[in-house]
């Protein structure tokens with residue numbers, strides 16, 4: 147089985163973000179990491195590598211970015227990595243990113259593609275299922291269980307009504323939800339190997355992909371500031387009475 | 401300009417967010433057309449006066465729900481109907497369907513929408529950027545785009561329209577390629593935290609899993625849902641399922657009223673609730689970070705204060 151993991155490089159969850167240029171842009175602290183859900187996807191690929199002798203690769207698309215994410219995947223134990231690198235991928239329409247990744251995946255040929263449920267920066271949850279659709283393969287979103295069985299995989303996901311298990315014929319794409327696996331921490335030897343690894347690059351032109359028009363951003367705003375908190379003090383019964391009165395009469399929330 | 405809404409059934413009616421989308425379209429002066437697929441059409445008369453037109457689609461492979469078949473039928477129905485923007489409610493089904501329909505039809509897609517306005521000939525979507533550390537306004541120009549909105553983004557009180565047209569269609573959908581091999585229904589799953597108008601959330605300050613019943617009691621009496629922090633999910637407390645975890649690696653909620661009970665206010669938690677309209681924090685530590693994200697703060701023991709609030713609400717509601 148040949149497995150590809152879609153890995154996105156995103157700002158660290160702790161990175162400072164500031165609205166800059168009077169709302170025209172964002173100033174984002176430059177600490178970049180492998181997306182939270184993609185680490186889980188990498189772990190899933192490693193589990194298949196170890197239990198089902200799968201070949202595993204990581205692929206990322208970015209405009210000069212993404213190498214750190216790939217190196218993290220390599221350090222965790224993924225043997226090979228590919229970089230779709232093109233200036234047109236900066237703030238690209240998700241369709242462009244999905245088409246680029248799909249074109250690469252089609253060219254290389256994979257049995258199972260694992261993406262993250264969503265990226266922690268744009269929180270879109272678009273790229274995985276878009277890639278599946280472009281490739282014309284089945285897709286299960288947000289899985290919490292994965293077992294390989296020959297020409298198919300059995301996956302589990304939590305639904306609004308409980309739990310469902312699906313049999314998914316390969317080739318297919320799944321997206322990883324928290325709980326699927328606990329990602330391992332790379333060993334020092336892994337980190338060193340990752341630094342030396344050779345990473346092949348492709349441009350959009352190499353893949354025959356034309357960029358879709360990006361969205362225009364009218365502006366950015368910082369989160370709305372809440373008014374200073376109103377502290378309510380007293381014995382439990384007193385504070386409860388005052389709170390309920392404030393919620394009803396002042397906040398009109400009851 | 402035209403708006404198409406993909407409605408979603410729930411229980412004996414529709415998801416509250418379906419009514420939000422329809423109301424917002426009327427508020428924009430563009431009463432929507434609605435597409436209802438398969439069994440979702442059962443209660444279509446509830447949309448009377450809320451939409452300009454209701455299109456119900458019947459056909460092969462639509463019941464039970466499967467992503468493959470529904471992508472196929474919705475792609476066909478959306479294309480036949482045509483619209484400048486196609487609005488979905490965020491949720492599991494939308495996460496399955498919207499990206500795939502967009503890719504199939506070559507349409508732009510935006511998720512996590514929180515607001516929709518018009519700017520000349522374009523629509524503008526308000527959504528978070530960088531995981532909610534900022535917000536942005538995206539222009540959706542010309543052609544059509546598929547946009548998913550978070551529940552509780554819009555009011556539901558726009559004036560109704562005179563007369564709703566009904567249309568019935570038959571579209572046979574592609575077969576499902578990923579059969580369900582096992583299904584475990586969970587008893588008594590109630591209001592979804594992302595959908596609830598009131599969310600009562602508890603953290604480590606709730607002390608033990610037995611005390612989570614207090615959250616449920618307050619949620620029940622306020623007609624809301626209860627949730628937990630990741631700390632409780634990781635600790636494996638009974639009832640503290642990942643499906644009700646609020647925060648960065650769980651659900652994003654934006655209810656009208658949010659209670660943070662025994663929650664420290666870690667960034668990863670705040671990211672999942674900061675768009676709530678009114679926030680109440682109860683914490684024994686007067687310096688808890690959570691108070692910075694609250695409108696009303698109570699320094700005290702959640703285990704003592706919550707039962708008093710329940711009593712008080714009961715008294716007020718009679």
Ligand SMILES: Cc1cc2nc3c(=O)[nH]c(=O)nc-3n(C[C@H](O)[C@H](O)[C@H](O)COP(=O)(O)OP(=O)(O)OC[C@H]3O[C@@H](n4cnc5c(N)ncnc54)[C@H](O)[C@@H]3O)c2cc1C
Pocket residue numbers: 159182602603604605606607628629630631632645646647648649650651661662663664665666667668669672682683684685688700701702703
């Ligand atoms: C990548 C990543 C993703 C994460 N995603 C999430 C997420 O989605 N959601 C999430 O919640 N967290 C998430 N976290 C974890 C987050 O950083 C915090 O660890 C977590 O939110 C803390 O939970 P807590 O507030 O329940 O516990 P604590 O931080 O331990 O806080 C407990 C609070 O309860 C107060 N307290 C104690 N006793 C009482 C009492 N009797 N009455 C009232 N108050 C009392 C204390 O003063 C304290 O403020 C994530 C972390 C990482 C690294």
Ligand SMILES: Nc1ncnc2c1ncn2[C@@H]1O[C@H](COP(=O)(O)O)[C@@H](O)[C@H]1O
Pocket residue numbers: 152153154155181183184187205206207208243247260261262263264265266268269270271272273274
């Ligand atoms: N530029 C990218 N390169 C590689 N994979 C990506 C990229 N963008 C998104 N993905 C994958 O798609 C998932 C969902 O991303 P998003 O649609 O941005 O929320 C991520 O978790 C990744 O697995």
